[in-house]
Amino acid sequence: MSTIIPLAAVLGHPIAHSRSPQLHGHWLARYGIAGHYVPIDVSPGNLDDVIRTLPKLGFVGVNVTIPHKEAVLGLADLVTDRATLIGAANTLIFRKDGKIHADNTDGYGFIQNIRQGAPDWQPKAGPALVLGAGGAARAIIASLLDVGVPKLVLANRTRIKAEKLQADFGKRVEVIDWIQVGNQIEDAHTIVNTTSLGMVGHPELRVPLDGLRPGQLVTDLVYAPLHTRLLVEAAAAGCTTVDGLGMLLHQAVPAFERWFGQRPEVDDQLRAAVLK
Ligand code: NAP
Secondary structure, X not given: OOOOOOEEEEEEOOOOOOOHHHHHHHHHHHOOOOOEEEEEEOOHHHHHHHHHHHHHHOEEEEEEOOOOOOHHHHOOOEEOHHHHXXXXXXXXXXXXXXXXXXXXXXXXXXXXXXXXXXXOOOHHHOOEEEXXXXXXXXXXXXXXXXXXXXXXXXXXXXXXXXXHHHHHHOOOEEEEEHHHHHHHOOOOOEEEEOOOOOOOOOOOOOOOOOOOOOOOEEEEOOOOOOOOHHHHHHHHOOOXXXXXXXXXXXXXXXXXXXXXXXXXXXXXXXXXXXXX
């Protein structure tokens, strides 16, 4: 009798930059699991064919990243409530009965990362200020509302995109102009950058940060560099800071567990393996 070796992958276009193979590869080695996780470059026109073929080749599931996160919802047989709410999925599970299950674990990863990095964080203690209304922002907003932030102030350079999110997520979301961000910092209990500003190769996040103060939780989705200007200034002002790498690591936990049958640990060894 032959042993089945479980396979998983990340599908994107492009995909060479993805750190998910290092991440899952580290866990596979650590837990002695005879599986493989590979990056596959899939153009949008081939997505349907590839997803229908992979289960026949021994794949137990895949991560999906840009530009496929929305399109996979239409290919799945079952979509979790949180993926429906967010309007995108990052994880597919190919079930033994042939059904494709889509989930979005980005918000879970975001919250778990803060809980691990700042165990005293009380999301209900005050308003959250969220910068950005791009693809990542939807999962962040959904998860912050889910853990009970009383108010979520949302600012985006293109205001209409923030207003669209407000229409989708309801009255706890309040939209402000991008130029007003500096004035809102002091009143925020939780501050999150979901824009690409501050990332290597992108412009710096240049909003006035003099309202930062001790007691605030500040986190950045950007993790290249790990210590963004926002996080450096927040730490200098006495805020609690959490970097963005942990979100990437934690979002992978539920998928790895479902595919390979082992709940993996997020720890310093994993961080070092992914940063290598
Ligand atoms: P996206 O959909 O392209 O959205 C980009 C966001 O940045 C939009 O809100 C955009 O505003 C804003 N922005 C870009 N240039 C700007 C500028 N010059 N001035 C002001 N705002 C600007 O990207 P995404 O998928 O949401 O990703 C955003 C960042 O999060 C990326 O750095 C990504 O690597 C990171 N991320 C990290 C994780 C993690 O696990 N840590 C997960 C997902 C994403 P407009 O709407 O006005 O264009």
